[in-house]
Amino acid sequence: MQDSSSPAAEAASSLDDLLLAVGRRRDRAAFAALFERVAPRLKAFLRRQGCDAGQAEELVQEVMLVVWRRAELFDPARATATTWIFTVARNRRLDALRRESRPEIDPGDPMLVPDPVEWADHRLETAQSAGRLRAALDDLPPEQADLVRLAYFEDKPHTTIAAERGLPLGTVKSRVRLALERLRKVLREPS
Structure with missing residues (x-):
């Protein structure tokens, strides 16, 4: 059992505090500190999930944007900040995989444009x-x-x-x- 004054507990607590500050006060400095501490770990996580470096970087940006927009939904009684953020990352990764397996249809694709109607005469x-x-x-x-x-x-x-x-x-x-x-x-x- 971890002591609440252990370094791991303090690190988790401070990430929770940063995320709460972002959610409650839209604290930009707290967000910058959170980004600095979490982004490299998110990128490593996404690389282990099969993303290439560029895709991992893009997903980290998307995840952190979601964190900024939805930080007020974070509840420290339900999960730690790390768990909450990595859940967002996992969901974004799954969304990216779905988009890859079902690419969007381009309505301007010549293969999808019907032949012009030829009049009977x-x-x-x-x-x-x-x-x-x-x-x-x-x-x-x-x-x-x-x-x-x-x-x-x-x-x-x-x-x-x-x-x-x-x-x-x-x-x-x-x-x-x-x-x-x-x-x-x-x-x-x-x-």
């Missing part, structure tokens, strides 16, 4: 245009249609197409150009 017009394009491609000479499909639907460079088809590069380019001119002419005509 626009969908119909797009479908009709696609149908006209397919029909125009089917009307091209087979070799030109093949080169257009390779260049624009399979996104192959003209040099690759020339190598695959065994044609000179200039021939591939001129046939693709001819095919595109035919497609433009057919697609410009009113349906």
